[in-house]
Amino acid sequence: MTLAVVLACAVFLLALAPLAVAVRGIQAASPLIYGASLAASVVSLAASLVHLLAAAPPETVALPLGIPWLGSHFRLDALSAFFLIVVDLGAAGASLFALGYGKHEIAPGRVLPFYPAFLAAMTLVVLADDAFSFLLSWEFMSLTSWALVVSHHRLPENVRAGYVYLIMASFGTLCLLLAFGLLAGPDGHYTFAQMRAAHPSAAIGALALLLALLGAGSKAGIVPLHVWLPLAHPAAPSQVSGLMSGVMTKVAVYGFVRIVFDLAGAPAWWWSMVVLALAGITTVMGVLYALMQHDLKRLLAYHTVENIGIVFIGLGLALAFKAYGMPFAAALAFTAALLHVFNHSLFKSLLFFGSGAVLTATGERDMEHLGGLIHRMPQTAFVFLIGCAAISALPPLNGFVSEWLTFQAILLSPQLPSWGLKLLVPAVGALLALSAALAAACFVKAYGVTFLGRPRTRSAETASETDSWSLAAMMLLAALCLVAGILPGLFIDALAPVGSTLIGARMPVQSGLQWLSIIPIAASRSSYDGLLVFLFMVMSGTLAASAIHRFASDRLRRAPAWDCGYCDLNPAAQYSATSFVQPIRRVFGSVVFAARETAGMPAPGDTRPAWLKVELRDLVWDCLYAPLAAAIEAAAGRLNRLQFLTIRQFLTLVFCALVILLLVLAVWS
Amino acid sequence: MVLIRDLAIQGAQMLLVLLLAPLFTGFVRKTKARLLRRQGPPLIQPYLDLIRLMRKDIVLAESASWLFRTVPYLVFAGTWVAASLVPTFRTGLLFSWSADLIAIIALLGSARFFLALAGLDVGTSFGGIGSSREVMIASLAEPAMIMIVFTLALVAGSTQLSTIAAFMTSSGVGLRVSLALALIALIMVAIAESGRIPIDNPATHLELTMVHEAMVLEYSGRHLALIELAASLKLILYVSLIACLFAPWGIESSGASVPALALGIATYVGKLAVSGFLLALFETSIAKMRVFRVPEFLGAALMLGLLATLLLFVSGTI
Numbered sequence: 001m002t003l004a005v006v007l008a009c010a011v012f013l014l015a016l017a018p019l020a021v022a023v024r025g026i027q028a029a030s031p032l033i034y035g036a037s038l039a040a041s042v043v044s045l046a047a048s049l050v051h052l053l054a055a056a057p058p059e060t061v062a063l064p065l066g067i068p069w070l071g072s073h074f075r076l077d078a079l080s081a082f083f084l085i086v087v088d089l090g091a092a093g094a095s096l097f098a099l100g101y102g103k104h105e106i107a108p109g110r111v112l113p114f115y116p117a118f119l120a121a122m123t124l125v126v127l128a129d130d131a132f133s134f135l136l137s138w139e140f141m142s143l144t145s146w147a148l149v150v151s152h153h154r155l156p157e158n159v160r161a162g163y164v165y166l167i168m169a170s171f172g173t174l175c176l177l178l179a180f181g182l183l184a185g186p187d188g189h190y191t192f193a194q195m196r197a198a199h200p201s202a203a204i205g206a207l208a209l210l211l212a213l214l215g216a217g218s219k220a221g222i223v224p225l226h227v228w229l230p231l232a233h234p235a236a237p238s239q240v241s242g243l244m245s246g247v248m249t250k251v252a253v254y255g256f257v258r259i260v261f262d263l264a265g266a267p268a269w270w271w272s273m274v275v276l277a278l279a280g281i282t283t284v285m286g287v288l289y290a291l292m293q294h295d296l297k298r299l300l301a302y303h304t305v306e307n308i309g310i311v312f313i314g315l316g317l318a319l320a321f322k323a324y325g326m327p328f329a330a331a332l333a334f335t336a337a338l339l340h341v342f343n344h345s346l347f348k349s350l351l352f353f354g355s356g357a358v359l360t361a362t363g364e365r366d367m368e369h370l371g372g373l374i375h376r377m378p379q380t381a382f383v384f385l386i387g388c389a390a391i392s393a394l395p396p397l398n399g400f401v402s403e404w405l406t407f408q409a410i411l412l413s414p415q416l417p418s419w420g421l422k423l424l425v426p427a428v429g430a431l432l433a434l435s436a437a438l439a440a441a442c443f444v445k446a447y448g449v450t451f452l453g454r455p456r457t458r459s460a461e462t463a464s465e466t467d468s469w470s471l472a473a474m475m476l477l478a479a480l481c482l483v484a485g486i487l488p489g490l491f492i493d494a495l496a497p498v499g500s501t502l503i504g505a506r507m508p509v510q511s512g513l514q515w516l517s518i519i520p521i522a523a524s525r526s527s528y529d530g531l532l533v534f535l536f537m538v539m540s541g542t543l544a545a546s547a548i549h550r551f552a553s554d555r556l557r558r559a560p561a562w563d564c565g566y567c568d569l570n571p572a573a574q575y576s577a578t579s580f581v582q583p584i585r586r587v588f589g590s591v592v593f594a595a596r597e598t599a600g601m602p603a604p605g606d607t608r609p610a611w612l613k614v615e616l617r618d619l620v621w622d623c624l625y626a627p628l629a630a631a632i633e634a635a636a637g638r639l640n641r642l643q644f645l646t647i648r649q650f651l652t653l654v655f656c657a658l659v660i661l662l663l664v665l666a667v668w669s
Numbered sequence: 670m671v672l673i674r675d676l677a678i679q680g681a682q683m684l685l686v687l688l689l690a691p692l693f694t695g696f697v698r699k700t701k702a703r704l705l706r707r708q709g710p711p712l713i714q715p716y717l718d719l720i721r722l723m724r725k726d727i728v729l730a731e732s733a734s735w736l737f738r739t740v741p742y743l744v745f746a747g748t749w750v751a752a753s754l755v756p757t758f759r760t761g762l763l764f765s766w767s768a769d770l771i772a773i774i775a776l777l778g779s780a781r782f783f784l785a786l787a788g789l790d791v792g793t794s795f796g797g798i799g800s801s802r803e804v805m806i807a808s809l810a811e812p813a814m815i816m817i818v819f820t821l822a823l824v825a826g827s828t829q830l831s832t833i834a835a836f837m838t839s840s841g842v843g844l845r846v847s848l849a850l851a852l853i854a855l856i857m858v859a860i861a862e863s864g865r866i867p868i869d870n871p872a873t874h875l876e877l878t879m880v881h882e883a884m885v886l887e888y889s890g891r892h893l894a895l896i897e898l899a900a901s902l903k904l905i906l907y908v909s910l911i912a913c914l915f916a917p918w919g920i921e922s923s924g925a926s927v928p929a930l931a932l933g934i935a936t937y938v939g940k941l942a943v944s945g946f947l948l949a950l951f952e953t954s955i956a957k958m959r960v961f962r963v964p965e966f967l968g969a970a971l972m973l974g975l976l977a978t979l980l981l982f983v984s985g986t987i
Contacts, residue, residue: 371792374734385736394779395772407771407815411822414982426819426978430971433815434808440782441804448789448800454732517767526828529767533750533776536764541746544895552723552891561730562887563793575789575797583805587964 002051003059003076003127006084009044010123013037016116024109030102033112037119038095044123045088052081055497060193066132073191075129078497079262082338083126083254086345089480090247091119093473097353098239100469104360110151111237118144118243122251130191131180135173138255142169142219145248148240149232161231168218168228175215176255179208183263186669195263205264209271212259213278219252221305222312223282224620229305230289234297234365238356241297245304246349250341253311260319261334261502269418272320276421279316280428283309283435285620288592291442291584292616294367294577296355299446300348303391306435307344310406311337313428317409318503320421327505329412332520335495335507336405342491343398343484347390350477354384357466357474358450362459367446367577372455376463379471381451386478388447390485392440396534398484401518403436404528408520438584445580454571486530489518578614585614593617675763678930682762683753685934686909690752690901691715693908693941698872700949715901719894727890730791740787741888741895747780748899752906756913758933759921760831769828770818774811777862777906780899781807788884799884802960806868806880809967810861813854816974820851821914823981830913837917847977852915854977857970859907864900865948867958868966871900880960905941908948912940 016036023029050056058077065072076084098115105111121144124137146169150162182204183195200208218225233244260267286305293299314337321330355365357380364370374381390397410432413425455461465471484491489510496506510518517529560567589595593616602608645653695715702709711717729738751773754765768776781803788800822828824845825836836842861868864881873879885896913920919936921929958966 372732374736374790378735381734381736389779389782392778392782393775394782395768395775400772400775404771404775408828411819411828414823419983422982423979426816426975426982429819429978430812430816430975433812434971436815437778437808437811440778440811441808444782444785444789444800444804448786452734452736452786452790453792515767523766524827524829524832526769526771526822527766528769528772532764532767533772536750536767537743537746540749541742544745544749545742548723548891548895552894553726555726556729556890557726558731559728561732561791561793562728562889563791563795564886566795571792573794574792575794575801580789580797580801583802583960584808586961587805587809 001059002047002056003061003074005047006044006076006123006127007061007074009040009047010120010127012040013116013120013123016040017113017120020112020116024112029112030105030108031099033116034095034098034102037116038092038099040116041088041091041095041119045085045092048076048081048084048088051076052078052085052497053494060129066136070130070132070190072133073129073193074124074127074133075192076127078501079254079257080126082495082498083250083341084123086250086342087119087122087126087247090243090345090349091122093349093353093477094239094243096476097242097356097470097473100467100471101237101239101353101356101360103467105237107151110153111148111240114144114147114151115240118148118240122247125251126254129193131184131195132190134255135177135180138176139169139173141248141251142173145232145236145240145244148236150235151237152235155235157231158235161228161235165228165232168225172215172218172225175211175218176259179211179215179259182208182211183259186665192258192263200265202265202268205266206268206271208264209260209267210274212256212264213275216252216256216259217278220249220256220308220312221282221286222278222308223285223305224624226282226286226305227621227625230293230298230301233301233304234295238297238352238359241301241356242349242352245301245352246345249304249308250345253308253315253341257315257502260315261322267319267323269320269323270420272316272323273420273424275312275316275319276424276428279309279312280431281309282306282312284431284438285592287435287438287442288588291438291445291581292589292593294449295365296358296367296370296446296450297352297365299367299442300351300355303439303442304344304348306439307340307348307391309435310403310432311340311344313337313432314340314402314406314409316428317406317413317425320413320416320418320425321409322503324416324418326412326415327503328507328521329409329415330503331499331505331507332405332412333409334499334503335492336402336409338495338498339405339488339491340402343390343402343481346477346480346484347387347399350383350387350474350481351391353470353474353477354380354387357470358463361463361466364457364459367449369457370450370455370460371453371571371574372451372460373463374451376461377451377465380466380474383471383474383478384451385447386481388443390481392443393436394440396482396485396530396537398481398488401485401488401528401530403432405520406432408526411526412521441581441584445577449575449577449580453574456571456574456576486534487516488528488530489513489516492518589616592619594619672763678759679753679763682757682759683749685757686752686902686905687749687898689938689941690898690905691719693905693945694901696942696945697949697952700946701953704949704953715897719898722889722894722897723891725890727892729889730793730887732790732792733887734790737787737790737887738892740783740790741892741899743783744780745895745899745902747776747783748902748906751776751780752902752909754830755906755909756831756834756920757909758919758937759930760834761922762831765831766829770821770830770833771815771828773830774814774818777903778807778811780903784884784896787888791887793887795883795886799880799882799886802880803884806861806963806967809964809971810858813858813967813971813974814862816971816978817851817855817858820847820974820977820981823978824848834913834917834920835922837914838920847980848915850973850977850980852911854970854973855911855914857966857973859911861963861967861970863904863907865904866952867955868963870957908941908944909937912937912944916940
């Protein structure tokens with residue numbers, strides 16, 4: 001029943017796409033499409049919430065669509081229901097935001113048809129229960145999002161972003177195709193139920209893990225497969241940026257979890273080593289890249305890379321604990337990862353919406369041209385601040401809870417017998433701690449330069465508050481960030497069925513504990529109470545405020561800034577995004593980015609201005625992708641000769657290929 | 670009845686750190702002055718300063734926003750809550766389970782996050798330089814602190830401060846290499862986090878290497894008083910933390926009688942005096958570091974913490 005409702009919502013969203021083409025001329029097209037998308041996502045959200053909270057048994061349906069002998073299978077189990085909640089919550093937020101934001105769209109005809117189709121595609125990926133439907137929906141998701149990325153196709157950087165995205169998306173799908181091919185075996189068991197029952201051999205499982213890591217990882221943004229993400233996410237309209245960063249990367253995480261935890265059989269101990277090493281690097285690289293940006297949307301996109309790293313640290317730990325038969329520890333790490341998936345989808349959508357509001361108000365994405373927006377856009381500034389605090393993992397907001405759980409999972413890992421893991425896990429813990437601190441620095445910069453200080457340009461000076469639809473969406477997400485932060489026990493309990501099905505264990509029940517605290521392992525070991533911390537902070541803050549207003553002077557006068565008597569009236573003398581990170585760039589950048597600073601001072605008497613030039617190199621791009629592209633270019637030049645073969649040579653080539661493929665099949669089976 | 674007593678003790682703890690914090694700062698200042706053969710300000714000078722600041726008008730910069738006026742309360746609240754969760758004279762505080770050591774560090778992180786934002790709010794270059802350096806120092810000090818927490822948590826099997834402190838008084842601890850490494854790292858982090866020499870100089874205002882004082886330069890009146898009080902609280906928090914973890918003698922367990930509690934408080938004050946003297950001695954005998962030497966200093970703390978954690982992961986007992 002629930003599955004039918006959710007599928008109906010997806011079909012409804014699909015049907016909205018041709019409708020959007022039909023009504024593209026009329027004035028009400030944008031509210032109509034976004035309103036309908038909002039309604040469909042809310043219905044689907046309610047249905048999947050009911051399914052997850054009731055811990056309902058899986059529902060399946062087979063539709064006579066697609067390949068004749070296979071059909072399309074769809075299934076709603078706890079894992080799908082959880083990711084469906086993430087998708088639908090993000091979709092509902094984005095649609096609500098777009099009800100207001102969409103009015104400013106310069107080319108609505110290029111956005112409106114693809115938007116509901118993109119939402120439908122993400123829903124279908126999560127529901128798919130056979131390899132064919134999964135890959136079809138996955139590719140549909142890639143293509144619709146690509147169309148949204150290039151919706152402003154006159155900007156050359158968007159076209160380049162679309163091109164890189166398309167290549168990386170095809171690469172990812174290819175890897176997933178091969179992974180499913182391996183799991184399906186030579187007999188072609190393409191439904192997930194058959195794959196699950198087949199119990200693949202260790203070698204096949206390991207290959208499937210690596211391919212899933214490449215395929216889903218390239219969509220999620222694991223370093224070094226992240227290169228498309230900071231180009232493509234900011235290029236799309238802001239509601240779509242929020243969806244791509246906050247939700248589509250989570251669909252990629254779903255793909256990874258589905259293959260590795262559900263289909264690929266029992267994990268070997270070294271699987272987690274690969275995942276943890278990549279995740280640790282991803283976390284720190286993501287935040288360091290983000291720190292160096294001064295384009296607000298690109299900073300947010302890079303920061304998604306960091307958060308995906310945190311999610312994969314949790315998943316890697318869960319794999320390690322699962323491999324060594326420690327189900328409760330595995331459930332803790334797995335829950336931490338899933339909770340971070342949920343939390344990140346909330347605050348990343350919120351922050352992208354905020355950046356969209358700034359973009360419409362000022363026309364600027366570059367932080368160096370902003371500043372002082374807190375005076376002109378107070379409400380946006382307030383919700384954006386909540387998003388920044390949440391993503392920086394500050395208590396009592398939600399980002400802290402999932403990182404705290406990940407730390408608790410790390411502290412359980414000395415019990416793992418493997419020496420490799422004993423050495424790797426503390427290092428990953430240090431990387432996680434480092435990235436958490438750097439994330440706070442990154443968002444002090446993002447918020448401080450964009451919203452605080454004095455306006456750096458005319459457009460920042462004349463900005464005005466955004467519309468009430470957009471504000472409503474952002475406030476809703478900010479409220480959810482706070483609720484998930486102070487009542488984490490409810491969310492952990494809701495995730496229990498997911499862990500039970502995939503890990504075979506769940507975290508202890510949290511809901512009955514006093515003061516709604518959370519105790520992941522045992523009370524003497526660790527506990528955290530977001531509600532009490534929040535109440536304590538509110539109480540001591542109000543106590544201080546009331547004591548001060550009772551006893552201290554309450555006079556206040558405005559005057560020019562003191563600044564040690566140094567009067568600089570020019571806002572350009574403020575700290576900028578580039579100068580703010582200069583100390584961090586000096587500490588980390590010389591290694592990671594081969595950063596070089598050159599300064600030029602004119603001779604005394606010379607009236608030319610002094611200058612400072614900062615050069616950063618993207619080493620991943622320069623050392624991995626540029627040589628790869630050059631090699632492909634050279635190989636393509638060589639292979640060009642194939643186009644000028646005679647018909648006999650062509651036939652021989654085709655025949656040889658066929659023989660080789662048949663031989664491979666014969667050997668395999 | 671038990672609840673009321675526990676509430677009273679939790680309240681006493683909150684009041685104790687709040688009242689002792691300026692005194693401790695004054696004590697360190699006085700000792701430093703005496704070590705330099707100066708007379709120095711009286712011990713209660715920090716209280717007088719706070720009262721004077723409270724009485725004064727606020728001169729608010731024209732470009733300051735609502736955030737600038739809210740931050741002092743947020744910083745004070747965050748630091749005070751964190752400080753009141755560190756056991757000083759009695760373990761098993763009523764609310765100590767609401768936030769473990771990781772959460773206490775994150776609370777201090779929240780306070781710093783908002784203070785760094787306030788430094789950028791007015792839009793002056795001094796505020797910016799302070800914030801920028803503060804987040805650079807924090808980006809190394811926080812992970813070092815987390816590694817220290819890992820070490821302690823692996824030794825004691827808990828991240829709860831009360832449990833760790835109780836474990837440290839038990840006979841099962843012994844001398845361990847990893848704990849020694851953690852202690853050195855913790856002292857280094859504490860010096861950096863509370864802005865003492867050689868990282869930052871709390872006594873200067875116009876030195877190019879300053880961090881915390883540059884960040885709060887635009888504050889005045891009662892706002893400045895709150896921020897100064899929060900800075901004192903942060904210092905006493907770190908001293909209490911070191912005392913509670915590495916010198917847990919004299920901290921009463923739950924269920925102790927009133928005279929025992931009084932003895933606990935006396936021991937605590939004694940520990941404060943000793944550590945204050947050591948801090949003053951250290952500060953007078955060392956020169957301030959260049960700001961770009963700080964990453965090396967904190968990097969060493971981070972490596973010590975990581976080494977201690979690794980040792981525990983690998984051996985489990987060292």
